[in-house]
Amino acid sequence: NNYSEETIAEVLGIHKKIKALHAILSGDVSEQHFQNLNEDWEIEERVKEAFSRWGLDDIQLFRSINTLSGGEKTKVVLTKISLENPEVILLDEPSNHLDLEGREILYQFIRNSKSTILVASHDRAMLNQLDITLELSDKGIEVYGGNYDFYKEQNQLKIDALQVQLAEQEKSIKQSLKQVQQLTELRQRRETRGRRHTEKAGLPRIIAGALASKAQQTTSRMKTQQESKIDELNRKLSNTQQQIKKIIPLRMKLKAPPIHRGKILVEATDINVFYRGKGLWAEPLNLKIISGDRIHLIGANGTGKTSLIKLIRSELEMSKGRLDIAPFSSFYIDQEYSLLNHSNILIEQLQEFNDRALLDHELKTLLHRHQFPVEAWNKQCRMLSGGEKMKLLLCCMGLRNSSPDVLLLDEPTNNIDVYSQEILTRAIRDFHGTLVVVSHDSYFIDQIHLNKKIELK
Template sequence: MLSIQELSYLHPNKDVLFQHLNCTINTSAKVALIGNNGSGKSTLLKIISGELLPSSGTLKVENLPYYVPQIFGQFNHLTIAQSLKIENKLNALSQILNGDISEENYAILNDDWTIEERCKEALEYWQLFDLDLSQKLSSLSGGQKTKVFLAGILIHQPSFFILDEPSNHMDSTGRKLLYTFIEKSKSTIIVVSHDRKLLNLIDTTYELSPSGISIYGGNYDFYKSQKEIEKNALNSSIQNTEKALRKAKEKERETRERKEKVDARGKKKQIKSGVPKVMMNKMKNDAENSSSKLSGVHQDKIGGISKDLHALRSNVSSIDKMKFGFNKSTLHKGKLIFNAININIKYNKKYLWKEDLTIEINSGERIAIKGNNGTGKTTLIKLILGSLSPENGTFKRAENKSVYIDQDYSLIDSSLTVYEQVQKHNSSALLEHEVKVRLNRFLFPKEEWDKPCSALSGGERMRLMLCCLTVNTTSPDIIILDEPTNNLDIQNIEILTAAILEYQGTLLVVSHDDYFLEKINIERTIELK
């Protein structure tokens, strides 16, 4: 069991990342930890795994968890066996089998006679058939590195393990293995992921936010339904508070006008009755003081309601604040954009695809391009963009305005500031204040306009890229997205999803994220083998 009480963490510069966290995770529970980028999810995982110490509070855990991190660069200099902390056992077993039966070797092995068999079975489960345990981790792809650390769970068999974005670099086959593995596991599990299909396999959702940890007793879809209820309640509160503010202002105006009329009638009456000037001045001052006091009461009430309204509006999600407003593509719906009959291409004198491809793409279609790593998805994109030609077959490509967006959003020029980047794409000649309105709309306030693009997170680069697309004279005819959700948190994936749903042109998406593909209304799939 894991128990967290009043846990806080401060960065070395004294900035608070999170504070006063409280939660409990029972033995064999499966928990999804979600939250926006920068909320401290990875830091909290490191504290739970013992890699970091909290600034304050207490953490109690029966067994330190096995930790599969999101980033593996720190292990690149190690061999697979070293990174999995099994090298000493394997060496001890080898020496014992070769006749060295020293007490030291027996102590290191600790009766773990099946270590070699478990290593072989674990690597085979994750389809890592050709790896040598003495191989450097730096020689592996991102997906292979993740699978190596996941294999460590089967080798060490921990009662508690933590996964930080485990499906990030996985192809479809790897993801299916991961989903099955998590479903069948009897261990205590904490998962941080933006993979909604994975999150739906987890029975409890913990949301980390500035206000602490909120617990939702269900999977991601249940969490979303509860958040929708909260959103509707918030919108209702905002509407009621706006109505109360209007009424308070109207009441203040009516009271002021009524007081002015009463004072005016009183003054006329005093003049007619010949009240002395000194007395009239006193009565005038008394009336002014009374009006001032009355006005103050109303202003206090209006100020209080305005403050409440501001607090409520600050809780509105970023997605609901954003407006995309894409212009329409110049191509009419249904126009033939790309037509390829029996095409193929060679690499190292060998054809890339087992069977020649025959593909047709029409304007307005929404298509997913799928296939395991190495099946030629990027090559097909280059053919569609016109930067590559096939070596056989017939091939036609209509003139169009295309935008290719990779997972690092490389269209963003890191040498520019945020404001300069948007102005670079301002082909519609928007005025300076209009450009700044667009930046605010995409959650870039004034203090971030001079921020260098090199300092932007993945989610910020995505939002800036969307902003750039909306200031163009016309939207692109084709948008091609290559693993667009890999470096985004859930909030930014939902922002991207909302933008794509509003886009009316042709959409091609390379992604292993089936949940994302479903949400953006993909109509058909091109499967490469």
């Protein structure tokens, strides 16, 4: 994002060297050219080799950086890092625009690099390539001596310990409540016995009253102590519950759809889409989507994965072939969360999906259950983070009368934090309907039990 009008050679910081080399080879032997080249006679070969390593073959050095895709721009910057070989490398979400092949090259680079590398990323597969994990929270920075899976294991140990602590606190509260009840009953029994004893002994009222008052004060003091203890235990219990809530991902259960397995939902025969007279796919597509399929739609960037989803959703017309689509309900989650009306506040957004005609107070309860605090309810959807938008979309889906027959996911983990990725991963893994997933997130793909691949070229 720091580059705008520069050429690729300028981004790499080699434009003066390349121009000097070409001038010298053309016969211009002025001293300035030799100074600019600085004896780096193999600069073009080194750049070509680095480009090849990052999958940037046949790219022109004096092409504008703005003509490249997001993934290509990332690869150019990574090429710059390879050429300079710095002691310290800082990477901020480096895999966001890379396809599966590009990500694997990046992971290999990280594994093999001798540099000190600090990565800020939500890419769990990449975080597994690293030796140390730093977690930033409102409490500061916590250091874990291992990769992301190690971090998860340590968090699970924390959860186990907190749940044991929670059970002990709940047990202590029950015991204290029982003691308060026993003290109340004891006071009542003593008062009854005291009245009887006073009547039998014929004690003067003032003496009997003083004795009764002293007994009441003793019992009341013991009860007050127990109630204070209960208040303190409740405070600790609430604190433990909050700690657990911060660590355990929210569980969002998606109901199974009513459609039976084995039904052909989509059948494509020799289809293609033409742009400016050229087919999107090298060969016409032939495919079937059957109810119960859990499909990973794969292919390099620019191979028409999103276009195929648009065809399935009847948002794009094909140029050639036959496409049969059976009646079925679907729900679409993309990285832009395009199903949300971004000018809506949260309650208005839920109302748009409210097939069950829930009342406002019921919708607010639903928002609270999905970890949206009261102060967020009047926010416009555009003000939400990626993770919050994802939770809101899943919440909207739950307001339908029935679950969708097909979930269409287009890079759903791209703009959400690790905590939100864990929520989404659990929800999709437990969904028993048909899935069509476009994703370059190998960690996510490995977790959601896909059973079929369709590769586009």
